[in-house]
Amino acid sequence: MSWWSEETTAVVTGANKGIGFEVVKKLLKLGLTVVLTARNAENGSIAFDSLRRAGFQNVHFFCLDVSDPSSIAAFVSWFRLKVGVLDILVNNAAVSFNAVGENSIREPETIIKTNYYGAKLLTEALLPLFRRSVSVGRILNISSRLGALNKLRNPNLRQTLENEKLTCEQIDATVTQFLEDVSRGTYEKNGWPENWSDYAVSKMALNAYSRVLARRYDGKNLSVNCFCPGFTRTSMTGGQGTHTAEEAAATIAMLVLLPPEKLTSGKFFMCVEEPNKIISRL
Template structure:
């Protein structure tokens, strides 16, 4: 049975992604910053008959927590087939380039960027043991410099000096990681789940968590012939899904 770790998976898109991977036959380590919330999420999945899942306390912004999660999972398995770096925060308001507090930038980057690096580096050894490992970084079209500079883009006026740059940085890390792993079986991609109605945006989104979870899960389930080093947003490009960085 293939195994996956999903960060920030106790609710919203991460939780739905876990549900879809479980339905696809994966064993899921459900990462949650608060273990009690993770246990509650797992109980819900168990009630749905999806039992190949367990919670793991994992705060991606806390190096000690990442290390502890690695030790915990390492005692249970020698291999990890999928890593989904899903945990993220938006940083709150205001997000103006001249008024947002520096502490907000640091807090968001700790989770959205440095957290991804910490988790990826901590679990890369287990991923290397898989014959076809996949790393999926949950990004946002808001992190695309191409789209952000295009006045015709429907979200052009929605600029965020805190959140968007954290996703731009994540995109660059994704490209660099994919390049470094180019001669291996790894698939490394970034995905924008879309403007989804969740707590993240006070349910102002127009998409559903089911749609978003499916978009993330599709990349997690890529086969050996799948793409790597790409950025996907089905909401932005329904035809091929791929968008510019």
């Protein structure tokens, strides 16, 4: 029997298309109440209207740009008044300016601000609203294997992020160092990831933050994990990939809806070849 009901509420960011939209649709089909967010009001409204026309009544929409702290504040105020409590947060919103096969750095500040700081600021703002007294809150950060620490060629950087006592301040300092190296043109020789460097560092920071948050809430009814959906056919990959957004969404829904006794925290899950087969790493 499922532990969730219509009163179980999920927030999915970056959900007007691709994986995010399919996650919203999957959770609605399973009977949850879902808040769809998107930074573009028109695109978000179109996605929301399509779901309502399909017969889903327990869906809400709010225009949210996670890279803008004032937009996050407005969303959290609306959520507190409109919905009140939160059970599941899927931080899916992300940007990249590289096409498949390209390897240049474009707008690294925007990528870091959206993919790392955006997810972090939204999560911190929503933490007080999680319903943890009667159930386990669930946070799933959509990440990438490009953010794995073995992509770092600088042993000092890797040692910092591998530290079991890592702090958010150290993560922020590492990200700042990367942006400074980019501005100086020294990021390659200083051992940062070689492929999709800015995107990889943003996901590396998100993974590290997830571990810090999981440690902070250990034993306090909050599960925090990361998930790499693999090479999925979305606009970010130019429609290329080994599986569909719908298949990736099915795995995401499975992870956030695990029964309480099977939940873990501080893990990095990723698809391997077949989208419904996953492995986890610390």
